[in-house]
Amino acid sequence: MARRSEHSHDEIKRMVLEASETIISEEGFAALTVRRIALEIGYTVGSIYMVFENMADLILHVNARTLDDLSRALEEISPAAGLEQTVVDLAKAYLNFSGSNFNRWRLIFEHQLPKNAEIPSWYQRKADAAFYRVESLFRQLNPDLPEIEIRAGARALWGGVHGICILSLTGKSAAIELSDVESSIILLVENFLQGWKAR
Amino acid sequence: MARRSEHSHDEIKRMVLEASETIISEEGFAALTVRRIALEIGYTVGSIYMVFENMADLILHVNARTLDDLSRALEEISPAAGLEQTVVDLAKAYLNFSGSNFNRWRLIFEHQLPKNAEIPSWYQRKADAAFYRVESLFRQLNPDLPEIEIRAGARALWGGVHGICILSLTGKSAAIELSDVESSIILLVENFLQGWKAR
């Protein structure tokens, strides 16, 4: 034991992240422990601290990958006939992603960084990237509005879509069918845009 | 020690809940441990298991009290001139509550019950109660709509309000002023209702 050098640090990093994602997805965040990850990748606890500062740092990187996956899922949505329909399609894709990657998706919003920690800018950029499609659609939707209002509108609606996903998927408001959630989202998006266009 | 009988079980229960709320509010959920609660109320760890099944049960009761406080805060909002304005006022009150009771409010949505646990019906009723005002306003707003659509509309909008609160308060989308969040909420509510009325 010791001095194995079978994998580079980058490789170990990737192994840790992939193992973490599997554990989170299959058993939930509570099941994620250093010892468990170590077992899964065939190293010992200490090794994980070679490639990540601590658990918080590890989770930040797990979340970064989830944000990348989310951005990719939204980028894959091709523009529909109308701008409004594209917004609806994006919202559906967001719901779909949050449903299929529920535990990983939750973690993005639930994990609070230790006390006075700053969000690193490379992470913030990934978070903003997931917003990009919606924001640019809002710009096309109402090109004459000042940039700040466009961003506010996109943020308001997207916050709304997010909230419906959260409330329904965490099942706090009675048993709701997924099809009903989709209806709620379409309801929100269409009614909001109805009002928005009239500005 | 032992056999103190200074407090009834109901009193100890209340002491545990109040100590828990203080710890959560001031230091966050991560600081809540049985040992810490025991220290705070002047009993030992074992005592807490006399009055609550386990930590999950304790948190459920903490959340129940938060839901009660939230319902009360919303009930205090008196009807404004128009129905629309009342919805806006309720949304503002919701934002205000989530801001002033951030850590307690977060916990309602973040705490996932152990694997196959059911949400008790007494708890579900409290969760529904917080929805009541919004739902009845939607009924007044559009009395001819079938009940199921009214509920869907209320849920869609309230999910939206909730989402904006979450996204802005957890600060995942850049630094946002609280006044801007209020603007976002007003934006969402007004635009949504604009579309909703036209149904």
Place this chain on the structure above:
DNA sequence: ACCTGAACACCGTTCAAGT
């Protein structure tokens, strides 16, 4: 240099033993 694994200071939960 790379990695181990024992050690430390914590957790939640239980339950025999004290009064």
Place this chain on the structure above:
DNA sequence: ACCTGAACACCGTTCAAGT
């Protein structure tokens, strides 16, 4: 009967020691 507190099986994190 009421409550204690030691014991158990876990945590995250560190770091001297092995190869």
